[in-house]
Amino acid sequence: MTDDPLTAIERELMLIGRHHLSPVHTRVPGALDRSAYVVLSRLESGGPLTARGIADALTLEISTVTRQVGAMRRAGLVERIPDPDGGPAHLLHPTVAGLHRLAVDRAMYRDGIGRVLDDWSHDDREQLRDVLRRLNEDIEARQDQPWPRPDPARRSPSRR
Numbered sequence: 001m002t003d004d005p006l007t008a009i010e011r012e013l014m015l016i017g018r019h020h021l022s023p024v025h026t027r028v029p030g031a032l033d034r035s036a037y038v039v040l041s042r043l044e045s046g047g048p049l050t051a052r053g054i055a056d057a058l059t060l061e062i063s064t065v066t067r068q069v070g071a072m073r074r075a076g077l078v079e080r081i082p083d084p085d086g087g088p089a090h091l092l093h094p095t096v097a098g099l100h101r102l103a104v105d106r107a108m109y110r111d112g113i114g115r116v117l118d119d120w121s122h123d124d125r126e127q128l129r130d131v132l133r134r135l136n137e138d139i140e141a142r143q144d145q146p147w148p149r150p151d152p153a154r155r156s157p158s159r160r
Contacts, residue, residue, distance in 0.1 A: 040102040046148035048091035
């Protein structure tokens with residue numbers, strides 16, 4: 001094992017990726033697959049997008065997004081809506097069923113991480129949250145791909 005922090009960080013990120021958003025759909029009937037979870041999360045946090053907008057936001061090929069969105073539309077998770085600004089492309093918007101499924105799956109993931117962090121102090125949990133957010137925001141800034149987040153000043157004190 002090396003003492004190089006970057007090598008250790010890369011390894012830990014690989015390992016966390018292996019655990020988080022694991023294919024729960026193989027164990028929980030009706031659970032979202034990984035791509036649907038990410039697409040619905042993006043639409044929920046940032047509002048409706050075109051398929052091209054989703055591809056750009058998630059740095060995916062448009063053909064990949066088109067296939068994913070097609071499956072999500074057939075499953076009733078997203079719907080096409082006209083562009084309120086009058087643009088020619090339709091926007092994709094999560095359905096009530098899609099948002100419900102997202103909330104159910106998010107609760108499942110949250111409960112899972114909650115069990116892992118059960119014996120961590122509140123301060124340790126906040127520190128982990130802050131470091132992960134900083135890492136993600138720095139990556140997003142370098143890629144010029146910010147992920148929409150709630151304004152921290154508008155969060156209730158219990159959610160800070």
